[in-house]
Amino acid sequence: MNGPNSVSLTRFLIEEQRAKGKIGADLRLLIEVVARACKTISIAVGKGALGGVLGEAGTGNVQGEAQKKLDVLSNDILLEANEWGGHLAGLASEEMDHPHAIPHHFPKGGYLLVFDPLDGSSNIDVNVSIGTIFSVLRCPEGMTGTEDEAFQQPGTTQVAAGYCVYGPSTTLVLTLGDGTHAFTLDREVGSFLLTGRNLQIPPDTKEFAINMSNTRFWEAPVKRYIDELVAGKDGPRGKDFNMRWVGSMVADVHRIVTRGGVFMYPLDSKTAAQGGRLRLLYEANPMAFIVEQAGGAATTGRQRIVEVKPSKLHQRVPVILGSRNEVERVTGYHGEG
Numbered sequence: 062m063n064g065p066n067s068v069s070l071t072r073f074l075i076e077e078q079r080a081k082g083k084i085g086a087d088l089r090l091l092i093e094v095v096a097r098a099c100k101t102i103s104i105a106v107g108k109g110a111l112g113g114v115l116g117e118a119g120t121g122n123v124q125g126e127a128q129k130k131l132d133v134l135s136n137d138i139l140l141e142a143n144e145w146g147g148h149l150a151g152l153a154s155e156e157m158d159h160p161h162a163i164p165h166h167f168p169k170g171g172y173l174l175v176f177d178p179l180d181g182s183s184n185i186d187v188n189v190s191i192g193t194i195f196s197v198l199r200c201p202e203g204m205t206g207t208e209d210e211a212f213q214q215p216g217t218t219q220v221a222a223g224y225c226v227y228g229p230s231t232t233l234v235l236t237l238g239d240g241t242h243a244f245t246l247d248r249e250v251g252s253f254l255l256t257g258r259n260l261q262i263p264p265d266t267k268e269f270a271i272n273m274s275n276t277r278f279w280e281a282p283v284k285r286y287i288d289e290l291v292a293g294k295d296g297p298r299g300k301d302f303n304m305r306w307v308g309s310m311v312a313d314v315h316r317i318v319t320r321g322g323v324f325m326y327p328l329d330s331k332t333a334a335q336g337g338r339l340r341l342l343y344e345a346n347p348m349a350f351i352v353e354q355a356g357g358a359a360t361t362g363r364q365r366i367v368e369v370k371p372s373k374l375h376q377r378v379p380v381i382l383g384s385r386n387e388v389e390r391v392t393g394y395h396g397e398g
């Protein structure tokens with residue numbers, strides 16, 4: 062609860078700035094504005110069928126996916142929250158074909174915000190956890206922040222990344238490049254309070270997350286790895302494993318950041334033509350930054366996700382992330398061919 066020893070997100074950011082001088086006023090404002098937008102989204106999500114925001118919006122996005130009303134609403138909330146502050150040069154989103162320019166009557170800043178406003182949309186109408194994922198970049202010299210190319214930076218250049226999971230509690234997980242930290246929304250006060258400092262993902266696990274219905278499409282190294290997990294204690298791993306698949310990356314990653322595990326949406330013959338299923342700039346890169354800062358690992362199966370050089374704004378990549386020893390094992394299998 063919000064007591065004398067509770068640390069709000071604002072206090073955390075100010076104390077980090079005082080101690081390490083790494084969070085200037087613009088970045089602090091950016092994080093606080095995004096957090097405030099997530100509170101607004103949490104309220105809209107929480108209304109469910111009573112809010113008149115479930116179901117399809119009747120529009121489609123650049124991914125060729127039908128947009129849910131909450132997808133569009135969440136996107137608008139994040140745009141409106143971030144336009145006036147003077148901290149951004151531009152914004153990009155899963156729901157927009159190209160970057161959104163800061164309106165001329167507002168000042169511009171040096172950061173770029175790229176986000177998936179509401180990930181896991183297929184779960185919205187069935188009351189399963191969903192979330193917002195965001196990544197903060199610097200606008201490259203000589204660019205305005207409205208070009209696709211301004212956002213096409215490898216994940217190693219991220220200044221900050223986070224997600225907000227709208228579940229039984231609303232929890233913001235954030236990295237500014239110095240550890241991964243969790244803040245839970247105190248709904249009575251309306252503040253995010255620090256509930257986890259320097260989260261550490263256990264290097265080993267007995268829990269894996271993958272959509273098993275894609276088994277027939279997997280590459281051999283993934284098939285080998287999953288077969289070994291399913292073989293359990295009678296197989297080469299000598300221990301039993303458990304499986305979870307929420308169908309909402311934010312929920313699966315939050316479980317892994319909280320108690321360990323490995324999450325996989327690997328390259329398969331179904332998604333090979335697009336390069337994978339999940340989007341690099343606003344799903345894979347922020348989650349990889351968060352996971353690595355919590356001691357985990359994140360690869361495409363063939364390289365660190367954050368070292369992929371983007372060539373398109375909505376580029377897709379394979380994703381294997383979580384407990385380091387498991388990610389290294391399955392990545393090693395890829396290296397063996």
Ligand code: P6P
Nearest residue numbers: 180181182183272308309310311
């Ligand atoms: P599938 C949600 O649409 C998403 O982008 C991720 O959040 C989730 O992990 C994945 O797709 C689920 O994909 O193929 O299992 O429906």
